[in-house]
Amino acid sequence: DGGITQSPKYLFRKEGQNVTLSCEQNLNHDAMYWYRQDPGQGLRLIYYSQIVNDFQKGDIAEGYSVSREKKESFPLTVTSAQKNPTAFYLCASSMGNRRYGYTFGSGTRLTVV
């Protein structure tokens, strides 16, 4: 079955450490997105990519980095520059057509220890 897979489900990061969250989709979607969600809050856009080898900053890109070397993959790195990284991270993909919504992965819950 087609879908979007995020791993790991839970991730613990030490202070000053970089960590990478994986996002893979087999839906043949062109566009991919990363969101952050804090408890009781809405979704905030970190980065998005409409096509391979191209990506743009969202509303809260500071302290994060991404790459889009393959259509299927859009990994997110949370760097040590991100001072408050504890959150629920959601990856999504879409066909890039406004008629369709996004498909989300099941998320990665990141905690700083």
Next chain:
Amino acid sequence: RKEVEQDPGPFNVPEGATVAFNCTYSNSASQSFFWYRQDCRKEPKLLMSVYSSGNEDGRFTAQLNRASQYISLLIRDSKLSDSATYLCVVGPYNAGNMLTFGGGTRLMVKP
């Protein structure tokens, strides 16, 4: 003003009740509209798209009012399993498929 605004709730209703949520959007050029459902600590899932003429899916009815720039979601005969946060989502006419998410309305259905 936020691009997409929702009453955060919570809306506490008894089983079997009818409940309605509204959502307002600021960009009059918006062309795509959706309702998503998000369960606690889970990812959002598409509940239904919202079409200009309104549309229904079982107990759920979505309406669009372009003149007043709001969309609504009506849930009839509420079930305990309807308890979740409902996200209003709006998309532009151009700029690819960038969607804007509202903050969500929390619904709690009580026995």
